[in-house]
């Protein structure tokens with residue numbers, strides 16, 4: 001039977017890999033030889049192993065971790081293609097998050113450079129917040145807040161959802177007082193989120209199932225010329241600029257991850273039974289990694305922060321229509337809450353609307 005097997009040298013040549021790489025793949029359990037001579041220890045390979053050897057080499061070049069390569073190699077071609085697609089979608093999403101952080105840092109450092117910072121015209125904010133139980137739930141576990149510096153929405157879940165969302169927002173409210181130096185915004189926000197995490201941890205500790213309680217937290221801090229954003233969970237921020245509505249935040253949900261990986265379509269996600277299952281949240285044992293962003297404010301910008309009680313039932317073009325209509329932020333939040341309740345009000349609904357206006 002040895003006649004059919006190739007020596008490691010011949011196999012390496014056929015697979016266009018080095019014998020060293022093949023020995024490594026063997027040690028890692030990715031490509032065991034068809035036969036190892038018990039006396040000499042020589043490795044011998046079957047010709048049909050060439051294809052797998054090439055696949056392993058390509059996947060390593062792609063940067064796929066070894067355990068995942070092993071998994072891909074165990075699949076049939078169709079499923080393997082799906083795995084590679086999902087791996088790459090994840091890699092691109094992570095790159096996008098790093099790109100945002102890099103942009104944040106470039107902006108932050110540029111503003112510290114006296115030669116680069118232009119004179120910024122004085123801007124102010126007008127704002128309003130509303131939170132409503134909706135028509136189905138017995139209590140309101142959302143918390144919404146709008147003040148001269150801070151805008152925030154938190155959507156609590158579990159037995160202690162209400163105290164969790166209240167604790168998260170309350171903890172950020174200390175940012176309302178005291179100056180926020182524009183050049184320290186990133187650090188200020190990072191510290192504030194950590195503190196909010198501890199506050200939520202304490203708030204859910206007294207409940208019967210603290211591991212299943214927590215909250216989302218989506219907040220913006222106004223510096224006078226910019227808005228620093230922190231975001232964890234599936235509450236959202238939209239910006240209306242020049243009549244166009246743009247969703248700034250990315251939902252941290254299982255379903256959104258499936259969309260990102262191309263496993264389901266956005267349409268399937270909208271009606272998915274588990275669409276509210278979070279992959280990030282503030283709470284015990286949850287991944288509380290916050291997305292952070294710096295938004296340049298322009299006069300005329302209108303921001304909306306909302307819980308999923310709005311975005312799940314009110315379509316984007318309806319939200320855009322309400323926000324684009326002339327009127328005070330207070331009128332907009334009332335109309336948005338009414339629209340959610342007009343669609344059955346299945347969940348607690350919270351909205352914060354803030355307008356960037358000329359003059360401090």
Ligand code: MG
Nearest residue numbers: 155308309347
């Ligand atoms: Mg909700």
